[in-house]
Amino acid sequence: TWIDQVVRQDEIDPYLEQGKPFINEERIWREIASGSNPTPERVRDILKKSLEIQSLSPEETAVLLNVKDRQLLREMADTAARVKQKVYDSRIVTFAPLYLSNHCVNSCLYCGFRQDNGGMKRSRLSMEEIRRETEALAGKFGHKRLIVVYGEHPDSDIDFMEKSINQIYQVRAKTRKGHGSIRRVNVNAAPMSVEKLRRLKNVGVGTYQVFQESYHPGTYSQAHPPGTLKGNYLWRLFSMHRAMDAGIDDVGIGALFGLYDWRFEVMGLVHHARDLERRYNGIGPHTISFPRLEQADNAPFLNDMKYRVSDEDFLKIITILRLAVPYTGLIITAREPAHIRDKAVKLGVTQMDASTRIGLGAYSRETDGQEISSQQFMLGDTRSLEELIGDLADMGCITSFCTAGYRIGRTGERIMKLLRECHEGDFCRMNAVITFREWLDDFASPEIKVRGEALIARELAGINRDLPKYQGKFRPMYDSTCRGKRDLYL
C-alpha cells in the first residue's frame, strides 16, 4: 500500500534491540511499582542528583512519581526551580506557532484535523500567504522564532517544507527601527525517512519535533486507527533517532497527556530521553513538550476522558520532567490557561508561545477571536506577546528572542555539554539582553518599555559581575544594538 512506501521498515529495524523497542510496557509498570512508598532520604538523594544536573534513571523518576507527602512535594518543586535557575537562569524563550496546512491523511480520534472530520475547513497556505503571515509575525508582533506546523499529507511533502521555510527566512518586515525577520524556524512535522530529514536539515531548521502522543502501545493503537499512516507506533517512536542520523541534533519529543495514565507517559518520555542519550554520545532531547488534551471539533476520543490530567498532577508532571531531564528545554504552549502557565514558569519551564493564533492565515487577518472550524484545538491563553513579557517581568523573568545556538553551531553535543556544565547560560544570558533590547526598541509600548528597562539594568549589572571575561565582546554589541544595529549575537 502507499503507507508501506512511506513507512520504511529498514529505518525501524536498526533501532530495535533483539527485535524490541526501548519502550517495554511491563518493565515500565514494574519500575513504577518499585518506586512506591519512598523514604524521604531516598527522595532527597535523588533531588541532590538532579541539582548536580545529572539525568535521572527511570527507577529514580518512578520514585518521584510516587511521592505524595506534601513536604516532599514542596521540596521537589523548590529543587526543580533551582535546577531551572542553574541551567537557564531567569530566561524564558518565546516563539509563535505557524500552521501552514490542515490537510491530514490520518484519523487521530482526539483531533479536529482528522481526515474524516467533514466539518473542518481545509486549506494550505500559498507562498504569498506564508509571506504575509511571516510579515505579521515579525513586523507586527516582534517574533523571531517560529514553530512551523505541517499536517501529514502529500500536500505538505518535503518539497513544500523546503519552499515554505525558505520563504519564511527571506521575509524582512518593517519595524519601528528597521526590519524584523524570523531567525529560527523549528518544525513540527510527520515522521520522515533519513533522506528527507537530511533535506530538512539543509534548509536550516532549528529543532525538529515529533510527539509520540502516547507511549503506551495499546492506547496508541486505539487513538490512531490501524491502516492510517500514523497507526504505525514504531515508525513514530524512532523519528528522533532518524533525525539524529540525518544530522539534525536538536530534537524535540513530547507526549499528549490525557490519552493514558500520566505516570506511564512520563516514564515513556524519560526512557526516550535516555535511549537517545545512550546512542548519541549523551545528546538527549533539546526540548520536551507535554500538551494536555483539549476540546477539539468533533473528536470522539474526547467523549470519555478517563485519563484527564488534573491541574495538580499536571504541575507535578512538569516538576518531575524538570528534575529527571535537567538539561532539557521544557515547552508549555498557549493550550494551557495563563494561571497554569505562570505556575509552570516557576517550576522550570523555559519556552512559551505568545500572541498565538492557530487558525490558518490568522496572524495577518484582523481578527482576535478563535476559529474552531479551522483550529486543531482551542487555546487557553490568548495573551499578546507584550502582555506575556510584562507578566514575566513581574515574575523576575527576562524574555529572550535569542536564536544564536543553531546559527553558531551550538547544537547537539556542544550544547548538551554546555547545558550540563551550566555554561550555556553565559551566552544565552548575553544574547537574551541583546535581543530583548531590540524588542523593547522596536515593539514595546511606553509602559512595557519602563518595566523592560529595569530588567535590562538588572541583567547588565549581573553580566558585569559574573561574566567579566566576555565584557570586551558583549558591551560593543549591546551598544551597537542600542544605536539601531540588529541581529548581533555571541
Ligand code: SF4
Ligand atoms: Fe492529523 Fe496530527 Fe491531527 Fe493526527 S493529530 S489527525 S496526524 S493533524
